[in-house]
Amino acid sequence: MTQHILCGKKSQITFQTFLSGTPARDYVFQQIHYSEQIKQAAKLIKEADYMLIGAGAGLSAAAGLTMGGARFTDNFKDFIEKYGGPYMRDMYSAGFYPFPTEEAKWGYWSKSSMVNRILPGVLPLYQQVYRLAQKKNYFVLTTNVDHQFYLAGFDDKKIFATQGDYGLIQCRRGCHPKTYDATKLFRQMDQAREDCLVPSYMVPKCPVCGEPMEMNLRSDQYFVEDESWHNAERRFGEYLRECEERKTVLLELGVGFNTPTIIRFPFEKLVREHKNMSLIRLNLEEAVIPEAFGVRAMGINEDMVRSIGDLLKEVMHDDTE
Numbered sequence: 044m045t046q047h048i049l050c051g052k053k054s055q056i057t058f059q060t061f062l063s064g065t066p067a068r069d070y071v072f073q074q075i076h077y078s079e080q081i082k083q084a085a086k087l088i089k090e091a092d093y094m095l096i097g098a099g100a101g102l103s104a105a106a107g108l109t110m111g112g113a114r115f116t117d118n119f120k121d122f123i124e125k126y127g128g129p130y131m132r133d134m135y136s137a138g139f140y141p142f143p144t145e146e147a148k149w150g151y152w153s154k155s156s157m158v159n160r161i162l163p164g165v166l167p168l169y170q171q172v173y174r175l176a177q178k179k180n181y182f183v184l185t186t187n188v189d190h191q192f193y194l195a196g197f198d199d200k201k202i203f204a205t206q207g208d209y210g211l212i213q214c215r216r217g218c219h220p221k222t223y224d225a226t227k228l229f230r231q232m233d234q235a236r237e238d239c240l241v242p243s244y245m246v247p248k249c250p251v252c253g254e255p256m257e258m259n260l261r262s263d264q265y266f267v268e269d270e271s272w273h274n275a276e277r278r279f280g281e282y283l284r285e286c287e288e289r290k291t292v293l294l295e296l297g298v299g300f301n302t303p304t305i306i307r308f309p310f311e312k313l314v315r316e317h318k319n320m321s322l323i324r325l326n327l328e329e330a331v332i333p334e335a336f337g338v339r340a341m342g343i344n345e346d347m348v349r350s351i352g353d354l355l356k357e358v359m360h361d362d363t364e
C-alpha cells in the first residue's frame with residue numbers, strides 16, 4: 044500500500060513525497076473524435092477554479108525547441124566536425140560528451156545555453172498556455188530547463204522548475220547550496236569562442252572551494268537545490284493542499300515515459316485519490332489515460348500547437364457566451 048500524496052493534514056508536501064513510481068494498468072486511447080476531445084477537455088478547464096500545469100520536454104519540442112534535426116546541425120556544425128562520433132547526434136546526447144578540458148566543456152555549454160535559453164525569447168505556444176491558465180489559480184510544475192514559463196508571463200512564485208536551468212551554474216561538487224546566473228558569461232563566451240573552445244580566463248571556478256563549475260542541471264547527486272528551489276518546493280506543497288478542497292484540473296503537457304515519476308504518475312495518483320480533480324493529458328504520441336478515470340480525464344494525442352490552439356479557442360468561445 045503506497046502513501047497518499049496529500050494524506051496527513053499537518054505534514055508538509057515535499058518534492059520527494061510527491062513523486063510516484065506507480066504506472067496505471069488500464070491505459071486507453073480516446074475513441075471519440077478529435078473535436079469532441081477538445082470540447083470535453085475545454086469543459087474540464089471551464090469547470091475548474093484551480094489549474095495545475097505539469098510540463099515536460101514535449102511541450103518545448105512542440106514550441107520549437109527541438110533537440111535534434113536542423114536546429115542541431117545548423118547551430119553545432121563546428122562541434123559535429125570537431126568531435127563527431129555517437130554523441131554529436133542531437134543536443135541531448137552532446138551534453139554527455141566527455142569534453143577533455145574546461146575550455147571545451149564551456150565552449151559547448153555556452154553555445155547550448157545561447158541556443159536554448161538566451162536567444163529564443165518567449166515562444167508563442169508558451170504564451171498560449173499562459174492564456175489558458177491566467178484566469179485560474181494556477182501553478183506550474185516542470186522538468187523543462189529552458190526558462191520559457193518565466194518568459195511567457197507566469198508568476199515566478201507559481202513555477203517549480205525541479206531540474207535546473209540552462210542559465211544557471213553551480214559548484215561541480217555542490218559544496219555550497221547556491222546557483223549563479225551565467226547568462227552574461229555565456230554571451231561573452233559566445234563572442235570569444237574559437238575552434239569550439241573558450242579562453243582559459245573565462246572558465247568559471249567555484250568561489251568557495253575553487254573547483255570547476257557545472258551547469259545547474261540535475262544529472263547526479265551534486266545537483267544544487269538552492270534557496271529559490273526550496274521556496275518553490277514549499278509553495279508547490281502549499282498549493283497542493285489548497286487543491287484538495289477545490290475543483291482542480293491537472294493540465295499535463297508533453298510528459299512522456301522518460302521520467303514519468305516526476306509529473307505523469309503523481310498526476311494520475313492525485314486524480315485517482317481526489318474526486319474533485321480531473322486530468323487533461325496532451326501528448327504527441329503517448330496521451331493514454333487510465334480508463335478508470337472516465338469523464339474526469341481526457342487524453343489528446345496530437346501536435347500541441349494544434350491541440351492547445353483549439354483548446355484555447357474553445358475555452359475563449361465559452362467565455363464570451
Ligand SMILES: [Zn+2]
Binds near residue numbers: 217219253
Ligand atoms: Zn565548491
